[in-house]
Amino acid sequence: MVRASDIRIRELVDEMLYREPSDDRDTVYVTDCVDCPMKSVLKRRNGHRVTREMLYGTVMHDVIVSRIAEKVGGETEVPVSVRVVHEDGQFTLSGRADLVRGDTVYEFKFTEKPVDRRYLLQANAYAVLLGLPRYCIVAVTSRKTYLYCRDVDEEMYGELIENAIKVHKLLNNVKVNFSHGDCRKCEYKNVCPVHRQSRLL
Numbered sequence: 001m002v003r004a005s006d007i008r009i010r011e012l013v014d015e016m017l018y019r020e021p022s023d024d025r026d027t028v029y030v031t032d033c034v035d036c037p038m039k040s041v042l043k044r045r046n047g048h049r050v051t052r053e054m055l056y057g058t059v060m061h062d063v064i065v066s067r068i069a070e071k072v073g074g075e076t077e078v079p080v081s082v083r084v085v086h087e088d089g090q091f092t093l094s095g096r097a098d099l100v101r102g103d104t105v106y107e108f109k110f111t112e113k114p115v116d117r118r119y120l121l122q123a124n125a126y127a128v129l130l131g132l133p134r135y136c137i138v139a140v141t142s143r144k145t146y147l148y149c150r151d152v153d154e155e156m157y158g159e160l161i162e163n164a165i166k167v168h169k170l171l172n173n174v175k176v177n178f179s180h181g182d183c184r185k186c187e188y189k190n191v192c193p194v195h196r197q198s199r200l201l
């Protein structure tokens with residue numbers, strides 16, 4: 001039988017896995033800019049529970065990435081940031097590269113989807129912001145580890161900056177046009193004004 005004192009354990013887990021809503025409109029994270037921009041805005045406004053993929057990634061980063069750095073050298077969790085100015089305001093674009101070793105950024109993904117353009121956008125941006133010429137994605141699935149490496153692509157970085165500006169505008173309630181994925185599969189569809197609007201048309 002569950003005792004009242006046991007329930008505190010469950011509450012603590014829920015507290016640890018919950019991210020409070022935030023009103024920060026001055027910072028856009030690189031990870032905000034690789035998906036539908038409205039998703040990042042809704043996540044921030046409403047708070048959210050850490051997903052299984054995020055939790056798995058955090059634990060695996062602590063266990064694997066730091067041990068790899070101990071073996072081969074390099075610096076983990078390297079902060080990157082740049083101030084972005086646009087026609088409606090300015091903000092700091094910020095992020096953390098998993099591992100920087102020599103001239104390369106290594107971004108680790110613990111996922112069942114080894115190839116995903118979002119990973120390229122993210123790692124490419126870290127490399128550009130750190131002034132490095134290349135990056136590698138290390139995609140770890142339950143079956144196999146994939147490695148793919150690319151030279152930096154300024155055009156792709158420009159795409160990420162455009163997305164970041166859209167996120168910043170939406171955070172400040174400026175209307176923008178943006179492309180998004182399949183809204184029916186989105187966890188925010190019930191609170192998303194864009195989705196609501198499209199259903200009324």
Ligand code: SF4
Nearest residue numbers: 036039183186192195
């Ligand atoms: S419902 Fe569609 S537009 Fe809204 S956040 Fe999700 S993907 Fe983006």
